Every structure is written in structure tokens, then in C-alpha cells.
Amino acid sequence: MSTHELKTGPLEYRTQEGQMSILGFWIFLGAEVVLFSTLFATYAVLFGRTADAPVPADLFEPGITLVMTFLLLTSSFTCGLAIHQMRAGSLKGLITWLVITLGLGLGFLGFEIYEFIHYAHEGATLQSSSFWSAFFVLAGTHGVHVTLGIGWAVLLIIQLVKRGLTPVTSRKVFVISLYWHFLDVIWIFIFTSVYLIGMVV
Amino acid sequence: MQLDEFFVTGEPLIYGGMVSIVLVTSAIIFLLTYLKRWGWLWREWLTTVDHKKIGIMYILSALAMLFRGGVDALMMRVQLAFPNMNFLNSQHYNEIFTTHGTVMIIFMAMPFLVGLMNIIVPLQIGARDFAFPFVNAVSFWSFFFGAMLFNISFVIGGSPDAGWTSYTPLAGAALSPGPGQNFYLMGLQLAGIGTLATGINLMVTILKMRAPGMKMFDMPIFTWSTLVTSFIIIFAFPILTVALALLTIDRIFGSQFFTLTGEGMPMMWANLFWMWGHPEVYIVILPAFGIFSEIIATFARKQLFGYKAMVWSMILIAGLSFLVWVHHFFTMGAGALVNSVFSVSTMLIAVPTGVKIFNWLATLYKSRIQMTTAMMWSLAFIPSFVIGGVTGVMLGMAAADYQFHNSYFLIAHFHYVLIAGTVFACFAGLVYWYPKMFGHKLNERIGKHSFWWFLIGFHVCFFPQYFVGLDGMPRRVFAILPEWMPLNVISTVGAFGMGVGFVIFVYNIYYSYRYSKREEKGDAWDGRTLEWATPTPVPFYNFATLPEINGRDAFLSMKKNNETTFDEERLEPIHMPSNTGQPIIMMAILAFASFALVFEWIGLAVIGLIGTLIMMGIRSFDYDDGYHVEVDEIKKIERSARGL
Numbered sequence: 001m002s003t004h005e006l007k008t009g010p011l012e013y014r015t016q017e018g019q020m021s022i023l024g025f026w027i028f029l030g031a032e033v034v035l036f037s038t039l040f041a042t043y044a045v046l047f048g049r050t051a052d053a054p055v056p057a058d059l060f061e062p063g064i065t066l067v068m069t070f071l072l073l074t075s076s077f078t079c080g081l082a083i084h085q086m087r088a089g090s091l092k093g094l095i096t097w098l099v100i101t102l103g104l105g106l107g108f109l110g111f112e113i114y115e116f117i118h119y120a121h122e123g124a125t126l127q128s129s130s131f132w133s134a135f136f137v138l139a140g141t142h143g144v145h146v147t148l149g150i151g152w153a154v155l156l157i158i159q160l161v162k163r164g165l166t167p168v169t170s171r172k173v174f175v176i177s178l179y180w181h182f183l184d185v186i187w188i189f190i191f192t193s194v195y196l197i198g199m200v201v
Numbered sequence: 202m203q204l205d206e207f208f209v210t211g212e213p214l215i216y217g218g219m220v221s222i223v224l225v226t227s228a229i230i231f232l233l234t235y236l237k238r239w240g241w242l243w244r245e246w247l248t249t250v251d252h253k254k255i256g257i258m259y260i261l262s263a264l265a266m267l268f269r270g271g272v273d274a275l276m277m278r279v280q281l282a283f284p285n286m287n288f289l290n291s292q293h294y295n296e297i298f299t300t301h302g303t304v305m306i307i308f309m310a311m312p313f314l315v316g317l318m319n320i321i322v323p324l325q326i327g328a329r330d331f332a333f334p335f336v337n338a339v340s341f342w343s344f345f346f347g348a349m350l351f352n353i354s355f356v357i358g359g360s361p362d363a364g365w366t367s368y369t370p371l372a373g374a375a376l377s378p379g380p381g382q383n384f385y386l387m388g389l390q391l392a393g394i395g396t397l398a399t400g401i402n403l404m405v406t407i408l409k410m411r412a413p414g415m416k417m418f419d420m421p422i423f424t425w426s427t428l429v430t431s432f433i434i435i436f437a438f439p440i441l442t443v444a445l446a447l448l449t450i451d452r453i454f455g456s457q458f459f460t461l462t463g464e465g466m467p468m469m470w471a472n473l474f475w476m477w478g479h480p481e482v483y484i485v486i487l488p489a490f491g492i493f494s495e496i497i498a499t500f501a502r503k504q505l506f507g508y509k510a511m512v513w514s515m516i517l518i519a520g521l522s523f524l525v526w527v528h529h530f531f532t533m534g535a536g537a538l539v540n541s542v543f544s545v546s547t548m549l550i551a552v553p554t555g556v557k558i559f560n561w562l563a564t565l566y567k568s569r570i571q572m573t574t575a576m577m578w579s580l581a582f583i584p585s586f587v588i589g590g591v592t593g594v595m596l597g598m599a600a601a602d603y604q605f606h607n608s609y610f611l612i613a614h615f616h617y618v619l620i621a622g623t624v625f626a627c628f629a630g631l632v633y634w635y636p637k638m639f640g641h642k643l644n645e646r647i648g649k650h651s652f653w654w655f656l657i658g659f660h661v662c663f664f665p666q667y668f669v670g671l672d673g674m675p676r677r678v679f680a681i682l683p684e685w686m687p688l689n690v691i692s693t694v695g696a697f698g699m700g701v702g703f704v705i706f707v708y709n710i711y712y713s714y715r716y717s718k719r720e721e722k723g724d725a726w727d728g729r730t731l732e733w734a735t736p737t738p739v740p741f742y743n744f745a746t747l748p749e750i751n752g753r754d755a756f757l758s759m760k761k762n763n764e765t766t767f768d769e770e771r772l773e774p775i776h777m778p779s780n781t782g783q784p785i786i787m788m789a790i791l792a793f794a795s796f797a798l799v800f801e802w803i804g805l806a807v808i809g810l811i812g813t814l815i816m817m818g819i820r821s822f823d824y825d826d827g828y829h830v831e832v833d834e835i836k837k838i839e840r841s842a843r844g845l
């Protein structure tokens with residue numbers, strides 16, 4: 001627990017606490033990869049077990065999932081811009097891009113909720129078959145992650161407004177940016193292996 | 202809900218349990234009030250973020266859990282020695298073997314080892330605390346409340362009864378309605394969060410906070426075993442998290458993962474469970490290997506033989522441990538090809554394990570062994586564990602496993618590895634590091650009594666089980682055939698022998714607290730590694746200063762060069778984290794949410810979850826970054842501790 005602070009390099013890496021938190025978060029993301037892999041594996045094993053419920057090809061639509069993908073991918077890009085602004089030392093730029101990122105994330109969530117309700121109306125719910133259980137839990141776990149990420153980012157924006165850019169706040173923002181990109185990567189896998197495959201099989 | 206649905210009724214043994222819970226709780230409350238110790242308890246323990254104190258709380262809780270699991274075990278043994286006495290009925294027997302297994306693995310073995318890691322690993326690498334002391338406290342409280350939640354099930358709501366493996370469809374909502382199985386799911390989930398966080402915490406600590414100059418291959422072997430274990434935890438525990446969550450959603454929200462309806466797939470559970478479960482058995486054995494390595498090197502007074510081979514074999518074991526899970530259900534229809542592949546991978550694990558055994562033997566070879574209690578536990582481990590390992594390889598032969606599977610042969614196998622491995626290591630480690638933790642040794646004479654009772658009791662209890670298993674006695678039965686009687690009676694006698702050993706062990710803690718000579722120096726056993734360089738009691742900041750480390754057995758060379766961890770010239774203010782009540786409050790609220798979910802009170806559970814999120818928000822806004830210990834104070838503390 002050293003108190004030494006480096007004078008150069010990105011703000012978030014200047015203290016040992018900062019470096020350790022970021023490493024710890026990378027390792028946490030490793031654990032998250034295992035968590036989602038397990039859910040993907042479950043989904044793959046239960047694929048096609050729809051019982052009396054509709055099959056995915058009847059429900060999955062390219063339009064809405066493409067829009068969702070577009071929203072989330074863009075939000076990952078704007079999140080990168082936010083970090084770029086942070087590195088350049090612009091608090092205002094950082095907050096602006098973060099807010100835009102969150103807006104896109106909220107849009108994604110809105111579509112996801114709409115989609116789930118729509119499926120439920122068509123007779124595909126968590127309870128209807130093991131395939132649909134796996135689908136809702138996999139996509140839902142991703143959705144819950146996005147929701148938590150939004151709530152967390154809001155707290156960080158308040159802290160940024162109150163405290164400005166310090167080694168601590170920039171570390172926190174950097175960590176959440178890692179989280180956000182990670183969710184984007186997971187979504188790409190969901191989009192391809194769940195939606196695209198589900199549409200054609 | 203009626204009160205008599207909430208509390209378990211109609212079973213005299215359980216009424217006894219209730220009464221003793223009430224009595225013990227009131228006694229504790231009374232004592233704390235009478236001695237005016239509430240403030241002390243809160244300030245010194247419940248809000249601490251000091252790794253040494255958290256470690257002690259882990260170990261105390263683990264000992265309590267060992268007692269609970271041990272009582273379960275003795276009740277099962279009594280039932281099997283006198284099957285006609287109707288001591289336990291079938292339902293009660295099912296509940297007890299379930300809680301016994303779960304408590305022992307999740308709430309005894311792991312926390313005991315994590316407790317030792319907590320105390321020792323930062324000291325061995327010359328660190329002042331964990332990388333994330335706050336998270337460490339959160340981990341402890343999540344384990345603690347998880348354990349409480351699980352343990353309370355036998356008086357409130359009813360215990361789970363589907364075995365520690367909780368196989369579906371039996372454990373699903375259709376065949377096991379009611380809160381019992383939910384206690385299992387929520388208790389493990391709650392404790393699992395803490396375990397994962399500890400894994401990450403230890404990994405960052407070891408990677409980032411080593412003393413200046415200490416390279417990876419200079420680290421003490423126990424630290425290495427901890428690092429490898431953290432790796433397994435990080436990659437195995439999320440699988441358990443998912444498995445538990447899916448079964449919870451099945452049971453409470455009606456999904457169809459493991460059900461017999463809706464094209465669910467009960468075998469999925471077995472796969473997910475053992476993809477975590479087999480790595481889990483290595484999570485509890487690798488640290489044990491580390492502990493024995495330290496003790497054997499210390500009391501053989503030699504450098505550990507084949508240090509690098511030891512490290513690489515652990516890494517190999519960790520990798521292989523993810524590739525063998527199917528050996529737990531060879532008989533469940535995987536087919537010849539799959540069984541063969543997993544049979545081979547299973548037997549492969551015996552190779553690095555064998556390497557370790559030979560390294561220990563080579564360390565002992567031609568050495569002057571000091572027969573301390575800790576060393577005796579370690580020496581007894583080697584042959585006992587070999588029996589467990591060899592029978593494991595027998596089980597690994599898929600074709601033969603059709604005979605052994607789910608018989609007492611299997612029971613004997615895993616008790617030989619888990620008791621002779623993990624439990625012996627916990628005892629050995631506690632005895633060995635006790636002077637570092639409490640400032641006095643455990644009495645050696647009483648310690649040896651407890652050792653012999655436990656060791657002989659262990660073999661008398663479990664060796665016969667190999668044979669009664671080969672005779673066809675299945676596991677998890679409460680009534681037995683007459684021809685199995687004699688060996689079962691012998692087993693029960695042995696079990697009580699182990700019980701006596703445990704009681705003597707605990708008595709020794711009391712006796713030594715009263716009568717043992719207090720340690721004056723920190724180096725109780727003429728040790729080799731850095732933890733022995735600190736004075737006793739260890740100052741809360743651990744190390745005032747550290748010399749540049751080069752090479753293994755750092756403290757040995759420090760002693761040679763007359764160096765200490767107190768170099769007055771180089772003193773600097775030390776930065777320390779502040780105590781905080783947030784971890785215990787946060788986890789108490791989460792425990793409340795879990796309890797509500799056990800009874801499927803969704804509204805209350807949601808409130809609890811929101812409360813937990815609010816606590817996390819509060820934490821996010823908390824910018825308390827600790828305080829500094831000034832040079833003068835360090836001088837004062839070190840001088841008085843070192844008698845200068």
C-alpha cells in the first residue's frame with residue numbers, strides 16, 4: 001500500500017491502488033467470461049428443446065436485433081471516445097460522451113424489454129420450455145449486466161461532477177469502460193450464436 | 202404461513218438443537234453485555250479489515266462448522282451401528298448426510314484454508330494487507346452469513362435432503378417442494394460470492410504486492426499453492442454460480458432447465474455441478490499440499506526438495522482438474538468413448554500428485570526430523586493420502602467403477618483424501634502458525650494425544666469402509682444388511698475416536714491459552730520464510746521495513762545477514778485502511794434477501810436486494826482512503842515488541 005504517486009502516464013495507473021484495482025477488474029472479467037460461457041453452453045445443449053412453445057425461427061426478427069446491435073456497438077464506440085477525452089484531460093468531454101453512451105445503453109434495454117414482452121405474448125416465456133428458459137436467462141443476464149452498468153455509471157458521473165478528474169475517479173471510469181466493452185463483446189456472441197443461428201435453424 | 206410450518210416440529214433431536222441454539226445465543230449476549238464487550242466486539246472484530254483478524258474469524262467459524270458437521274457424522278454413525286434402534290428415520294438421515302457433506306466442504310474445509318491463507322500469505326510475501334482489504338471483509342461476511350443461512354435450516358423450514366450433490370430431478374421443485382433445497386441454493390450462492398472475491402483478491406495480492414526483489418519462483422510454496430488455488434477458484438466458481446442460479450430459477454420461477462417437463466435436462470445439473478465440483482476438490486487439496494510442504498521443510502531442517510517440480514505439478518494438477526469431471530458419473534450413460542477419455546485424464550492426475558509425494562519423501566530423506574505435532578500430522582498425511590489416491594485411480598477405471606460407484610468404497614476414497622489431506626493440513630497448519638497468530642504455542646503433549654486419537658480413529662473408521670463397499674453396501678442408506686454389521690460397528694468406534702481427538706484439540710486451545718509460555722521472539726520454530734520475520738504479536742501493519750529479497754527462504758538469509766524487519770534508518774509513515782461497518786451491514790442485508798428468497802417471499806427479497814444495491818452505492822461514494830501511522834509510533838511499537 002504505497003503512497004507513492006507517479007507523475008506521468010495515464011492518471012488511473014499512477015497509484016499502486018489504481019493499478020491493482022484495474023488488474024483485479026481484469027481478473028473479474030475473466031470470471032465473467034466463465035459465467036457467460038457456462039450460460040452459452042447451457043443454451044447450446046438445450047437448443048431446439050422448445051416443447052409445445054414456438055420455435056425461435058418463428059419469433060426472432062432481424063430488424064429489431066440489428067437495431068439493438070447497432071445501439072450497443074455504437075455505445076461501445078462512444079465509451080471509447082469518453083476515455084479518449086478523459087486521457088486528454090477534458091472533464092466536460094468525458095461526461096458528455098458518457099451520457100451519450102448511457103443513452104444508447106438505455107435504448108438497447110428498451111428494445112430488449114419490448115422484445116421479451118413480445119415473445120411472451122407469442123407464447124414463449126421462461127416457463128414454456130427448457131430452450132426458452134435458456135434463452136431468457138442468457139439474454140436476461142446480459143440485460144441485467146447492462147442495467148447495473150447504467151446505474152453504476154450514473155453514480156460515477158455524479159462523482160465526476162463533484163470531484164473532477166483525480167486518480168481515483170479516472171480509475172473508476174476506466175474500470176467501467178472495460179465493463180462496458182466486455183458487455184459489447186458478449187452481445188456480439190449473443191447476436192451471432194443466438195439470434196442469427198436461431199433465425200436460420 | 203403458520204408458525205408450525207416455519208419452525209420444524211415433532212422431532213426430539215431438533216427440539217434439543219433449538220434449545221441449545223437459544224441457550225448458547227443468550228449466553229453470548231449475556232456475557233457480552235455483562236463484560237461490557239459490545240463496543241470492543243464491534244470496533245476490533247466486526248468492522249475490521251485487517252487480514253490477520255479476518256483470518257482468525259474464518260478459522261473460528263470453520264472450527265464451529267467442523268463441530269456441526271462432526272455431530273452430523275456421529276449421528277449417522279450411531280444410526281448405522283444400531284440400525285434397529287430407530288435413532289434417525291429415513292427422512293432425518295437424508296437431511297443429515299446432506300448437511301454433513303455440504304457443511305464440511307463448503308463451510309469447513311474451504312473457510313479453514315482461506316483463513317490460513319488470509320493470515321499467512323501477506324506475511325509470507327512481505328505485504329501489509331490484501332490488495333483489497335474492504336473486499337476481504339465483504340468476502341468473510343458473505344461466507345459467514347451463507348453458513349448461518351444454511352445451518353439454520355434444520356430448525357427453520359427444514360433441511361435440504363437431496364445430498365450435497367443435489368442431483369436433479371430429485372432436487373427440483375416437483376420432487377423436493379418447500380424451503381429445504383432453497384436453503385442449499387441460497388446458502389451456497391451467498392458464500393460463493395465471497396469465495397470468488399477472495400480468489401481475485403489473493404491473486405492480485407500475490408501478483409502485485411510481493412516484497413521488493415521477490416520473484417515468482419522465490420515465493421514460499423504455500424503462497425504458490427494459494428496462487429494456483431485462486432486460479433481454480435476464479436475459473437470454477439462462476440460455473441457453480443450459474444448452476445445454483447439456474448436451479449433456483451427452476452424452483453422459484455418455474456423455468457425448465459433440469460425438470461422432467463418442458464424438455465428439461467436433469468443430466469445438465471450433474472455436468473455443471475461436477476465441472477465445478479471436481480476443481481473444487483483440488484481447491485481444498487492444493488493449499489493442503491502447500492501447508493505440508495512448509496511444515497516438512499521446516500522440521501526436516503532442509504530446503505524443500507524439487508521446489509520447481511512442486512510448483513509445476515500444482516499448475517498441471519490445476520489444469521487437469523478441469524478435464525475429469527465425467528468420472529463422477531461414468532455409470533450414467535455417457536458411452537464407452539467418453540468414459541475412456543475421462544478415465545485416462547483422471548488417471549493422469551495421479552502423475553503430478555505422485556511427483557509431489559516423492560518430493561516430500563526426498564525432502565525427508567537423510568534429514569534430522571523434529572517430531573513436533575505439526576510434523577506428525579504431516580508425516581501421517583503421506584501414507585494415508587497415498588491410500589486415498591490409489592483407490593482414486595481404481596475408481597478412475599470406468600469399467601471397474603460400475604462396481605465401486607456409489608458404494609462405501611467411494612465414501613472411503615474421498616474421506617481418505619479429504620481428511621488425511623485437507624483436515625490434517627488444517628490441523629497441522631493451525632498448530633504450526635498458532636504462535637504467529639496468538640503469541641503462544643499449543644501444548645505439544647496434549648497436541649500429540651489429540652493427533653493419535655484422531656489418526657487411529659480415522660483409519661479405524663474409514664479403512665473398513667473400503668471392504669464393506671466392495672461387499673456391496675451402497676452409500677446414503679439408513680438401514681443395512683446383517684452381513685455388513687461388524688464392519689459398520691468398527692467404523693462407528695473409529696468415528697468416536699476422531700471425535701475424542703477433536704475434543705482434545707479444542708481443549709488444547711483452552712489449556713494453552715491459560716498455561717503456555719508466551720513467545721518472546723517472532724520466530725517460534727526457527728523458520729525459513731518471511732512470516733517468521735515479524736515480531737509476535739504481529740503489528741497491525743505487519744512490516745516496518747523490508748530488506749531487498751533475493752532467493753528462496755528469505756528469512757533464512759535475513760538471519761544469516763543479521764537483518765530484521767525493523768531498520769530504523771528506513772522508516773517511513775505507513776498507509777493503512779480504516780475499519781468500516783459497511784461489509785457486515787451490506788452482507789447482512791443480502792443475507793436477509795436470501796432468507797426471504799428461501800421462503801419465496803419475493804417482495805421482501807426485492808427489498809433486500811435494493812438495500813444491498815444502496816449499500817454498494819454508499820460504498821462507491823465513500824472516499825475514506827485510510828490513515829497514516831507515523832514514524833514515532835512505528836518505533837514505539839517495534840521497540841516494545843522486540844524488547845529493545
Ligand code: HEM
Binds near residue numbers: 485550551591611
Ligand atoms: C489421484 C487422484 C484422484 C483420483 C484418480 C480420484 C478419482 C475419483 C473418482 C473416479 C471418483 C468418482 C467415483 C464414483 O463416484 O464412483 C472420485 C470421487 C470423489 N473424489 Fe476423488 N480422486 C482423486 C483425488 C481426490 C482428491 C485429492 C479429493 C479431495 C481432496 C477427492 C475427492 C473426491 C470426492 C469428494 C468424491 C466423491 C463425491 C461424491 O460423489 O459425493 N478425490 N474420485
Ligand SMILES: [Cu+2]
Binds near residue numbers: 478479525528
Ligand atoms: Cu472428481
